[in-house]
Amino acid sequence: MSPRTVRIGTRSSPMAVAQAEAVARALRHLHPEDRTELVRVTTSGDRWTGSLAALGGKGAFTRELDAMQVEGDFEVGVHCLKDVPGDVDLPEGLMIAAYLEREDARDVVISLSGRGLDDLTPGTIVGTSSVRRRAQLARHWPALKTAPIRGNANSRLSKLDGGGQFDALILARAGLARIGLPHRETALADPERMIPAIGAGIIVVTTRTTDAATRELVERLDHEPTRQAATAERALLRGLGGNCHSPIAGWAVHGELLSLRGAVYSPDGAVFLEATASGKPEEAADIGAAVATELLAAGAADVIAGAAEEAG
Numbered sequence: 001m002s003p004r005t006v007r008i009g010t011r012s013s014p015m016a017v018a019q020a021e022a023v024a025r026a027l028r029h030l031h032p033e034d035r036t037e038l039v040r041v042t043t044s045g046d047r048w049t050g051s052l053a054a055l056g057g058k059g060a061f062t063r064e065l066d067a068m069q070v071e072g073d074f075e076v077g078v079h080c081l082k083d084v085p086g087d088v089d090l091p092e093g094l095m096i097a098a099y100l101e102r103e104d105a106r107d108v109v110i111s112l113s114g115r116g117l118d119d120l121t122p123g124t125i126v127g128t129s130s131v132r133r134r135a136q137l138a139r140h141w142p143a144l145k146t147a148p149i150r151g152n153a154n155s156r157l158s159k160l161d162g163g164g165q166f167d168a169l170i171l172a173r174a175g176l177a178r179i180g181l182p183h184r185e186t187a188l189a190d191p192e193r194m195i196p197a198i199g200a201g202i203i204v205v206t207t208r209t210t211d212a213a214t215r216e217l218v219e220r221l222d223h224e225p226t227r228q229a230a231t232a233e234r235a236l237l238r239g240l241g242g243n244c245h246s247p248i249a250g251w252a253v254h255g256e257l258l259s260l261r262g263a264v265y266s267p268d269g270a271v272f273l274e275a276t277a278s279g280k281p282e283e284a285a286d287i288g289a290a291v292a293t294e295l296l297a298a299g300a301a302d303v304i305a306g307a308a309e310e311a312g
């Protein structure tokens with residue numbers, strides 16, 4: 001193949017740019033004679049300071065980038081799987097060509113007092129806008145309070161450091177590492193109680209379905225165990241008919257088998273449904289569907305509908 005320039009589209013936040021740069025490095029490693037170029041896009045989601053629900057959900061971050069990629073503004077898209085809406089994976093014309101090896105899926109606490117969730121003083125205000133994190137905090141750490149916080153991870157940390165509004169934050173460990181601030185972690189949030197988000201810690205790389213040359217290049221970055229875990233988790237999300245406002249958690253882990261644990265919460269944490277299933281990694285989609293079926297049998301649809309109503 002003759003040398004070419006591969007354009008990589010990315011949101012302009014520090015975390016997104018770091019992810020895109022990692023993909024650029026990996027592609028140049030595969031094809032040292034190719035050039036890579038970052039196309040930075042500030043989406044309406046990045047500019048918006050209100051609630052995500054009011055904006056139309058997490059999809060706001062990816063929709064505009066997807067449209068540009070379909071139009072041919074760049075060949076390669078880079079997304080956090082966590083931010084890719086659950087109902088439709090991607091718009092017509094785009095496909096996930098690679099799932100990069102999963103980083104740590106767990107959440108961490110960053111606190112001014114240096115204490116983890118179990119040791120924070122009752123009444124401590126934890127900044128988070130995630131319905132999943134809020135519900136899990138309410139369920140397992142009821143003495144703590146939560147307050148909404150928006151903005152990218154860097155600006156959330158600045159707000160924490162500014163004092164006055166929050167005493168602690170919950171962020172994804174993978175994201176904190178990506179922005180070069182892993183040392184800001186105070187403590188891990190116990191994943192048995194703070195079950196990670198579906199797709200957490202997984203970066204997906206997209207191409208146009210018709211762009212075989214780019215797809216073949218990008219496919220070489222695919223990590224099969226990660227693709228299997230993602231398939232199980234996303235099948236759970238789809239099976240539940242959940243969306244970004246739903247307090248849903250799900251984490252698939254490889255052992256002898258692929259095991260998936262899924263949970264659905266009411267926003268106040270009062271209702272809490274949990275189910276697990278495991279099977280051969282090649283049957284990832286069935287594992288996700290089985291967990292969804294069990295949760296639905298326990299009444300998950302009503303819990304999810306109730307949460308949607310509350311989110312307005």
Ligand SMILES: NCc1[nH]cc(CCC(=O)O)c1CC(=O)O
Pocket residue numbers: 080081082083153170171172174175176199200201202203
């Ligand atoms: N919701 C925003 C978002 N999307 C992906 C990550 C972090 C990286 C990941 O989990 O893949 C974050 C930040 C966070 O939740 O703290």
